[in-house]
Amino acid sequence: MNFRRSVAVMVAPLLGVLTLTACTTAAGEDDKTPVSLDQDWSAAEPITIDVYDGLANYMGIQGGWFGKIVKDKFNMELNVLAPNVAGGGDTLYNTRVAGGDLGDLIVVDKGEQMDELIEGGLLLDSSRYYDSMKNVAPYDAAVDHLNEGKDGVYGFPTSVSSLKPTEPSEGIDPTFGPYLRWDLYADAGYPEIGTLEDLLPVLKTMQDAHPKAENGQPAYAISLFKDWDGNMMVTAKQPACLYGFDEMGFVLAKADGSEYQSIVDSDSEYVRALKFYFDANQMGLVDPESTTQNYDTMFSKYQNGQVLLSWWPWLGQSAYNTDQNMADGKGFELVPMQDQQIFSYGAEVYGGKQFLGIGSGAEDPARIAAFIDWLYSPEGVLANSSQTMGSSGPEGLTWETGDDGEPVLTEFGTKAFLEGGADVPAEWGGGAYQDGVSALNVNTVLPIDENPATGFPYSYKYWPSYQEATANPLTEDWAAHMGDAKSTMEYLQTNDQVIVAPGSSYAAPADTSEIEAIRSQVKASIIEHSWKMVFAKDQAEFDALLAKMQETVEGLGYATVLEFDMANAKAQNEARVEVASTFQ
Known part of the structure; x- marks a missing residue:
C-alpha cells in the first residue's frame, strides 16, 4: 500500500491498557485532511519539544550549532530524553509509556516497539502530512515497507539509501576485518597470512619485538572485554564475520544463505574463535585484564598503543590513528588475510533498525513533520548524522564548494575534523564544534549516498579532496602493499574478499x-x-569445558531456542533474496 497515494485511511481501534487515540491532536480528532508543510516555520511561535531517543548519548536541550540551525529554521528547541543517560535499560521508556506520553518526537526500534506504541496510541498517524514531505518522497518504498500492514503512516525509516541492497553500505571500511598495527606488521616484514590461525605467529612476532607501548605499559596482541556480551561472548563472534557469518540469536548465518551454524557445535566458527583466543593466551598474547575490564578501559589501551589487533576499524583506527601517529607512519590497517570473505551489510533500501515517529500528544505535529522531512533533505543530512558515522556539517562552516565544483573542507572544518576540534563562531551558535553535534545520533540517509546538490557522497570522508589532504606515510605504505587500493573496501572488492548480505530491513519476531x-x-x-x-x-581443560557447555545448554532447552533462531535466520535470508531480486 502506497500511503503517499492513499492519504485518507481508516483508523482501527487501538488495544491495550493505554487508550489514547493516535489521531486526537490539536489538528482535530479523526481529521485526515492533507496539511501543507510549505510555510515559514521560523515565524511560528517558539516551542520546545520532548525528543525520546533510544540512540542519544546526551540528555537535555540541544545546544550549539545544530541547536541554532533547528531554532533558526523551525523556532523549535529539542529537549532530548536519553535512556542511555538516564540509567540505561527500559526504565525511562516504561515509565513514560505508562504515563501515556513517550515524547513529541520519538526515535526507537521498529518491529516490537513500534507495534507496542501504535497499539497503545502513543504514535500519531502522520498520513495527513506525508503527501507534503517532499524530501522523504524518494524513499517512498522504505516508508511503505515500514508501515506495511498498519492503518496509517506511523513512522519514517532511518539509514535509507538509494544504493542497491546488494551494494556494501559501509563505504571506505567494512564493519569487520583483521586490522593490525600496520607499522609493526611492516617491521615484521609484511608476512603472509593464510587463515585466522596464521595471525597468531605474526602477532607473536609483533608483540615480542614491541613488548611495551610508548607509555611504558605492557603491550598485548589481543585485549578483550565483557560488557557487550549478549547471546554469546561478543569478541568471539567477530572472527566469524571474517568468513561471511553474522549472528541471529544462537545461529551464525552466512551472508549468502549458504550455511547456518549452531554456535555451540564443535566445528562452528564461534568455537573456532574460542580456540583461537585459547591458543593466543597460551602464547602470552592475551591481555590478562581482559576478564575484568570494560570497553572504555580497553579503548584507552588502544589509544595508548597497548593493543595490536582490532576486529573493528572503528575501534583500532578511531582510538590510535591520530594525525600525528599516521604522520609518523603508525596506525591500524587491514591486513591481507588470504582466505577472508568479510561480511558486509548491504545498503538498506527499506531502512535500518530505528524509525522516527511523532507522538500522539504533540502540540504542533505539523512542525515536527516538517522537521523530520528536513532531516531527509541534503541540508538536513549534512547537518545531522550518527556520531559514529560523522556528518559533514553545514555548508559555509565546515565545508564549501571548491573552484572545480568539488566539496572541500574549510579551514574551520579541517580543524574540527582533523586537528582535534575547534570553537564555533558566534554567528553559528558558539561553543566547541563537537558539543554542538546533533544529539539525535541517527542517520536518516546513509552518508555514503550521493548528495544530489553536489554529486558527491554526503560524508566528507569520501570526498577526493579529503582523501588527498589526509594522505600520510601510513596510508601510502598500506596502499603500496595492497595493490594501490584507494580504500579497504576497494581492496576487498577487487580481490573478491567481501560478501554482502542484501539490505532487507528484516526484523526478527520477539521471543515468546x-x-x-x-x-x-x-x-x-x-x-x-x-x-x-x-x-x-x-x-x-578447554575440551572438557566445551563438552560441559554443550551438555549444560542442551539440558536447559537450547534446542528449542535454536529452532526458533534457525527459522528466523532462514526467514531473514528469504527477505534478502527477495529484496535483491526486487531492486536488481
Missing part, C-alpha cells in the same frame, strides 16, 4: 515468554564457559 526464559539461562552458560575456555590451563 518461553523462549526468553530459556535464552536467558542458556546465554549465561555459554558466556561463562566461553570465558573459561579462553583462559583454560591446557587443551584438555
